[in-house]
Amino acid sequence: MKTLITIFLSFLFLISNAQENQYEQAMNKALKNLNRAKTGDDFLNAANTFERISLNEKNEWLPVYYAAFSYIVITYALPDNSQKDTYLEKAQNFLDKAFKIEPDESELYALQAFLYPAGITVDPIARGAEYMGKMNKALEKAIKLNPNNPRSYYLRAITTLNMPQQFGGGATAAKPIFEQAKEKFDKFQPATAISPNWGKAQNEEELKKLLANE
Amino acid sequence: MKTILFILLQFLAFHLSAQIEISGTIFSENNEPVTGANIFIQGSYNGTTSDSLGYFSFGTDLTGDQTLIASFIGYKTQAVQLHISKNIQNLKIILQDDVSELNEVVINAGTFEASDKKKSVLLKPLDIALTAGANGDVFGAFGTLPGTQKVGEEGRLFVRGGDAYETKTFMDGMLVNSPYYSQMPDLPTQGRFSPLLFNGSVFSTGGYSAEFGQALSSIVALNTTALEPETKSNISVLTVGLQGSHAHRWDNTSLAITGELLHTGLSNRLFPQNIDWIKEPIISGSTLLFRHKTSETGMIKSFGSFNYNTSTLLYDNFEESKFQNLALTNNNVYLNTTYNEMLGEKWMVNTGVSVNTDNDKIVLENEPINTLKKSGQVKTVFTNFTTEKITTKFGADWVGYDYLQKVNIGGNYKFGFTNQQLSSFVESEIKINHILAVRAGLRAEYSSLIQQSNWMPRLSAAIKTGKNSQLSTAFGKFCQNPEEDYLKFNDNLQPEKSTHSILTWQYKKGTKSFRFEAYYKKYSDLIKYDEENSAAPENYNNSGSGYSHGIDVFWRNRKEFGKSDYWISYSWIDTKRNYLDFPVEATPYFVSAHNLSLVYKRFFTGIQSFASVTYSFASGRPYYNPNNPKFMSDRTRCYNDISIGLTHLMYLFNTQTVLHLIVNNMFGFNNIFGYTYSNTPDETGIYPRQAVTPATKRMAVFLISFQF
Numbered sequence: 001m002k003t004l005i006t007i008f009l010s011f012l013f014l015i016s017n018a019q020e021n022q023y024e025q026a027m028n029k030a031l032k033n034l035n036r037a038k039t040g041d042d043f044l045n046a047a048n049t050f051e052r053i054s055l056n057e058k059n060e061w062l063p064v065y066y067a068a069f070s071y072i073v074i075t076y077a078l079p080d081n082s083q084k085d086t087y088l089e090k091a092q093n094f095l096d097k098a099f100k101i102e103p104d105e106s107e108l109y110a111l112q113a114f115l116y117p118a119g120i121t122v123d124p125i126a127r128g129a130e131y132m133g134k135m136n137k138a139l140e141k142a143i144k145l146n147p148n149n150p151r152s153y154y155l156r157a158i159t160t161l162n163m164p165q166q167f168g169g170g171a172t173a174a175k176p177i178f179e180q181a182k183e184k185f186d187k188f189q190p191a192t193a194i195s196p197n198w199g200k201a202q203n204e205e206e207l208k209k210l211l212a213n214e
Numbered sequence: 215m216k217t218i219l220f221i222l223l224q225f226l227a228f229h230l231s232a233q234i235e236i237s238g239t240i241f242s243e244n245n246e247p248v249t250g251a252n253i254f255i256q257g258s259y260n261g262t263t264s265d266s267l268g269y270f271s272f273g274t275d276l277t278g279d280q281t282l283i284a285s286f287i288g289y290k291t292q293a294v295q296l297h298i299s300k301n302i303q304n305l306k307i308i309l310q311d312d313v314s315e316l317n318e319v320v321i322n323a324g325t326f327e328a329s330d331k332k333k334s335v336l337l338k339p340l341d342i343a344l345t346a347g348a349n350g351d352v353f354g355a356f357g358t359l360p361g362t363q364k365v366g367e368e369g370r371l372f373v374r375g376g377d378a379y380e381t382k383t384f385m386d387g388m389l390v391n392s393p394y395y396s397q398m399p400d401l402p403t404q405g406r407f408s409p410l411l412f413n414g415s416v417f418s419t420g421g422y423s424a425e426f427g428q429a430l431s432s433i434v435a436l437n438t439t440a441l442e443p444e445t446k447s448n449i450s451v452l453t454v455g456l457q458g459s460h461a462h463r464w465d466n467t468s469l470a471i472t473g474e475l476l477h478t479g480l481s482n483r484l485f486p487q488n489i490d491w492i493k494e495p496i497i498s499g500s501t502l503l504f505r506h507k508t509s510e511t512g513m514i515k516s517f518g519s520f521n522y523n524t525s526t527l528l529y530d531n532f533e534e535s536k537f538q539n540l541a542l543t544n545n546n547v548y549l550n551t552t553y554n555e556m557l558g559e560k561w562m563v564n565t566g567v568s569v570n571t572d573n574d575k576i577v578l579e580n581e582p583i584n585t586l587k588k589s590g591q592v593k594t595v596f597t598n599f600t601t602e603k604i605t606t607k608f609g610a611d612w613v614g615y616d617y618l619q620k621v622n623i624g625g626n627y628k629f630g631f632t633n634q635q636l637s638s639f640v641e642s643e644i645k646i647n648h649i650l651a652v653r654a655g656l657r658a659e660y661s662s663l664i665q666q667s668n669w670m671p672r673l674s675a676a677i678k679t680g681k682n683s684q685l686s687t688a689f690g691k692f693c694q695n696p697e698e699d700y701l702k703f704n705d706n707l708q709p710e711k712s713t714h715s716i717l718t719w720q721y722k723k724g725t726k727s728f729r730f731e732a733y734y735k736k737y738s739d740l741i742k743y744d745e746e747n748s749a750a751p752e753n754y755n756n757s758g759s760g761y762s763h764g765i766d767v768f769w770r771n772r773k774e775f776g777k778s779d780y781w782i783s784y785s786w787i788d789t790k791r792n793y794l795d796f797p798v799e800a801t802p803y804f805v806s807a808h809n810l811s812l813v814y815k816r817f818f819t820g821i822q823s824f825a826s827v828t829y830s831f832a833s834g835r836p837y838y839n840p841n842n843p844k845f846m847s848d849r850t851r852c853y854n855d856i857s858i859g860l861t862h863l864m865y866l867f868n869t870q871t872v873l874h875l876i877v878n879n880m881f882g883f884n885n886i887f888g889y890t891y892s893n894t895p896d897e898t899g900i901y902p903r904q905a906v907t908p909a910t911k912r913m914a915v916f917l918i919s920f921q922f
Contacts, residue, residue: 026259041250045263048252052261055254082724086287125817125824126330126340133443137463164822167863167870 026053027062027194034066040077046070054097061102062194068094068111069198075118088119106146107196113138113155117162132167135159150184154199157181158206171210178207233273234298238305240268240284248309251286256293274298288312319651321643321676323688323718323731324421326359329414336727336770343409345813347828347857347878349915351404352415353394356434358811360731360766360783361419364832364853365804367887367906369402370394372804373419374735375762375789376431376712379697384426384435386515388550388568389613391589393434395497395523396544396574400887400906401489406521406546408472411503413439419766420714420733421688424639424655424672425595425607430694430712430737438515441505442468450919454481455497457919466507473500487909490528492539497523512555521546529578532890532904541577546570564609565594581623587698588616603645610638617698629702629749633663633695641672649678661695663705668693682723688716696741696754704751710758711739729768736761740793760791760799780814800846801836803888806853808833824861830854837888840901854883867920874917882911 030053034046047070054063071091075084092115098108116135120127135155142152157177163169181203190197236255240248247268254261260274261283274280277298282305285291289309296302328337341355348354353371356362363372370378383393385407397403414437426433442461450457455476462469476497502518526541552566567590574585595609618630641655655672672690679685693709700707718731740758764787772779786808792799810831817824834849842848858880862873879885889903896902 022259041263041266044250048250048261048263051252052254052259056257056259090287123330123338125344126338130443133446136444141465164863165865168865168868 023053023057023060024194030066031194034070037070037073040074043070043074043077047074051094054094059101061098061105061108062196064094064098064101065107065111065196068092068098068115072111072115072118081122084119084122088115091115104145106142106149107151109138109142109145110149110151110155111196113142113152117159132159132163148184148188150181150188150203151196151199153177153181153184154203157203161206161210171213175207175210178203178210182207233275234277235271235273235301235303236282236296236298236305237269237271237301237303238307240264240270240286240307240309242289243308243310248286248289251284251289251309253282253284253307255296256281256283282307284309319645319649319676319678319684321651321653321674321686321688322720323674323676323686323716324419324714324733326356326417326419327415328417331414336722336729336768339409339413339415341815342412342415344815344824344826344859344861345828346826346859346876347830347855349404349876349878350409352407352409352412352434352436353405355409356417358781358783358813358828358830359417359419360729360768360785360809361432362785362809363787363804363806364809364830364855365835365887366853366885366908367400367402368397368804369404371432371434373432374733374764375760375787375791375802375805376735377802377804380429380431380694380712382426382429382433384433385517385550386438386552386566387425387435387564387595388552388566388593389428389589389591390548390568391570391587391615392546392548392572395521396542398525398527398540398542399529401909406499406519406548407436407501411438411501411517412436419731420735421672421674421690421716423653424641424657424670424690425609427637427639427657427659427670427692428613428635428694430692430710431735438503438517440513440515441466441507442470442503446921448919448921450917452476452917453484453915454478468503468505470503471500474498481913481915485910485913488907489909490530490537491525492528493524493526493541495523495525497521499523508553508555512553514551514553516549516551518549519547530904533893535892535894538579539577540579541575543575545573547572560598560600562597562599563594564597567592578623582620583623584620586616586618590614604642606640606642608638608640610636612636617702619702627749631663631698631701631705633661633701635662635695636660651676659693659709661709663701664695664707664709666708668709679719683719683721686718686720688714688718690714693739696756699747700741700743700754703749704754706751707741707754708739708756710737710741710756712737725772727768727770727772729766731766731768732764733766734761734763735789737791737793740791742793743795746795758791758793758796760789760793762787762789762791764788778814778816780812782813783809783811785809796845798845803836803838803846806832806835822863824859824863826859828855828857830857835888838891839889839903840891840895850886850888853885853887855879855885856881856883870921872917872919872921874919876915878913879908879911884911 030046030049037043037046047067050063050067054067057063068091071087075087078084095112113135116131120131139152139156142149157174160169160177161174185200185203240251242248249264249266251264253270255274255276258276260272262270262272264270280296280298282294282296284307286309290312292307292309294307326337327335328339328342329335330339342352343350345355345358356371361374365372368378371381372378373381383390393405394403395406416435418433422433442463445463447460457474459472479494482494499521504516506514508514522545524543529538529540531538548570550566550568554564556562569590572587576583591611591613593611595607598606613635615633621627637659639655639657643653645651652675657670658667660667670691674688676684676686691713693711695709696707713736716733721728737760739756742755742758743753745753764785767784770781789805790799790801812829815826832853834852836846837848837850838846839848857878860875864871885908887906889905891901891903
């Protein structure tokens with residue numbers, strides 16, 4: 001009898017374990033695809049995968065986080081400005097879902113700060129000031145929630161770099177922020193294997209370019 | 215035992231690997247392959263993305279009855295029932311366009327909306343702020359849209375043959391009783407509020423929603439911005455004064471204050487005016503905006519504006535051939551608070567209160583006229599979204615209005631009245647299908663002063679005539695209490711009435727939009743009298759009437775950032791009325807048959823500069839000539855104006871800096887708004903006249919603004 005119970009329990013354990021692994025496995029696989037993605041289609045593929053996972057894992061914020069992330073990246077590859085807003089809307093929807101699951105997650109505010117500037121190019125005159133303001137607000141919050149999240153600093157650095165000097169941007173203003181981001185990236189350890197861990201390589205590259213141009 | 219476990223494990227492994235292949239192709243309604251669609255079995259991870267040919271293929275370990283989902287941006291999500299037992303191939307899935315995302319039918323007859331959020335609109339909020347010739351005035355910018363008249367000496371909106379008082383202004387749904395600064399004779403006024411306060415606005419030239427009343431011709435509905443995006447300050451130095459603002463942002467709360475002190479002394483030296491100022495105009499004002507997000511969907515907004523302005527001039531009273539010392543001082547306080555919240559998923563409530571006091575002190579040759587207007591409003595609107603296709607709004611509002619005028623001319627006189635206006639409305643918008651929508655509403659109003667109730671039906675509909683075009687129509691009855699200048703003498707009057715019928719065709723594709731609108735408007739119960747400002751009540755009656763019909767055309771090509779953006783609006787109108795002291799039916803002084811505006815804007819990215827040019831044309835306006843026996847049959851010469859606005863962005867003293875220059879009537883056209891005739895004829899029996907012209911031929915304002 002005892003043996004039977006053991007078997008039954010281990011069977012249950014196997015199933016539940018298999019299921020837990022299924023989520024992590026799927027995430028790992030999807031992340032691999034995301035990290036390899038180069039074209040807009042690759043990112044769309046990744047976004048679709050994360051969306052499918054998110055529909056089954058309603059209490060996990062990471063699938064919706066990555067789906068939103070992928071949609072934001074896609075907008076940079078879109079040839080036509082008129083489509084940008086629909087993709088960003090979709091990204092915002094995913095992000096909103098993530099905020100519902102994990103309201104105090106620094107990474108979500110950082111991603112929100114990544115989303116705003118993506119929409120500026122659609123109508124810079126109307127949106128520039130407003131969206132930059134919203135972005136700064138989101139970054140402040142991201143840093144407040146986790147001062148060691150390197151992505152907040154990287155995003156601040158890259159937007160400062162891309163902003164015209166007339167608005168207080170440019171290389172000289174951006175460099176110290178890139179350096180600060182590098183410090184944070186060097187110390188950063190993701191909480192799990194599937195937690196957000198992007199931006200380090202891009203940060204190094206931008207810093208290298210800045211140093212080369214000096 | 216081990217064997218059993220082994221078998222179980224084997225079974226699991228087998229279960230995981232026994233994959234069934236599902237493949238097919240995704241098409242759009244036009245039979246074109248859809249790339250990038252997400253295809254998956256509901257409730258599982260199994261799925262894939264369609265490739266460039268719309269083809270998809272994926273493995274699943276699920277069997278039996280399952281639902282296959284296909285979704286993509288811009289299309290309706292499609293669900294397909296499948297029975298899975300073996301490989302399924304050559305599935306053909308057709309995704310339907312999601313009209314709500316792309317080209318939904320929109321009821322828009324008579325309406326120009328400026329919004330960042332809605333896709334169907336023809337204008338953006340910043341179009342309003344950055345239109346040359348508008349002087350940063352909301353109403354000035356709407357004056358470049360079809361349906362409006364150029365009335366240079368007034369500065370207010372005149373819509374489709376309607377007088378300025380026939381347009382009412384609302385802020386966040388609440389009535390604004392005195393949206394314009396008080397006016398000196400023959401000098402244009404302008405709106406009190408900066409367009410930067412608003413992130414959306416609706417300008418309706420007729421046929422508007424049952425939510426709004428007490429406006430015969432038109433409404434301007436302004437929506438203030440939500441939370442301030444960030445903490446920041448701004449100081450501007452102008453050739454006509456100083457402006458400053460500070461906004462503070464907390465997590466769910468923001469507070470912004472602005473202040474200004476304007477004095478035209480310097481500017482009048484640079485661009486001399488043909489006015490004898492005894493005391494040049496001083497305007498001081500302040501606004502206060504408080505916003506608090508009470509929940510995910512709830513928001514409290516409070517707005518306050520405080521204005522004081524004063525000026526004195528030597529008024530050339532040509533009619534009576536004398537110069538008079540005329541002083542005007544105005545104090546205006548306007549406060550409103552609104553609260554919006556979702557009540558569950560199906561209901562929304564919008565409620566608000568507002569108060570306004572407006573005090574005009576006019577002193578004409580030591581004889582004072584003091585006018586005090588006090589008003590208050592309470593309004594609540596509920597919106598129901600029970601079904602996706604039907605949105606129903608209903609609500610009620612109360613407006614209390616107290617008017618008191620004290621005149622000290624040859625004795626002390628007091629004129630005044632109090633009115634309580636109660637209104638309620640219900641309106642449903644029904645989306646019958648994705649090409650047809652209908653809106654029907656009814657408004658009821660009761661005035662305690664007039665002691666009469668009025669029922670006003672409003673109907674509108676829109677139907678798609680193609681992928682990018684639609685036809686829209688509106689019909690409605692409107693009424694408005696007589697102006698206070700008559701009510702103060704006689705409360706035995708009826709509301710003035712009008713009916714609007716409008717037909718609009720709109721085409722919008724990519725950056726281009728075209729709009730054609732034809733309308734017919736009928737007036738009845740307009741105020742008539744024999745003698746103006748007569749205190750004899752029997753002098754005023756409701757026997758006036760009139761009509762106006764015409765066409766409005768709008769064309770816009772709004773190219774992408776950094777390229778040219780322009781719009782052209784043209785209006786033709788034919789209107790006549792027999793009202794006030796008109797002896798016969800005639801076209802009133804503020805109407806020109808042809809009005810044209812050309813607005814051009816461009817941002818030069820290389821030099822961080824923005825340029826805007828507006829050309830305005832209006833054909834001649836009627837004026838009364840006592841030498842001509844035919845009433846109002848003379849016309850002024852045509853009106854022409856080219857105005858520019860230049861903005862340059864730079865970084866100065868470590869702060870973001872904006873340089874801004876506006877020049878109105880750059881080429882100095884000699885415009886004439888009308889003529890004033892002397893009350894007495896000269897020795898040859900002819901009444902001499904004097905042209906009413908702009909105070910200054912050209913006007914320029916330079917501004918430097920620092921943001922930190």
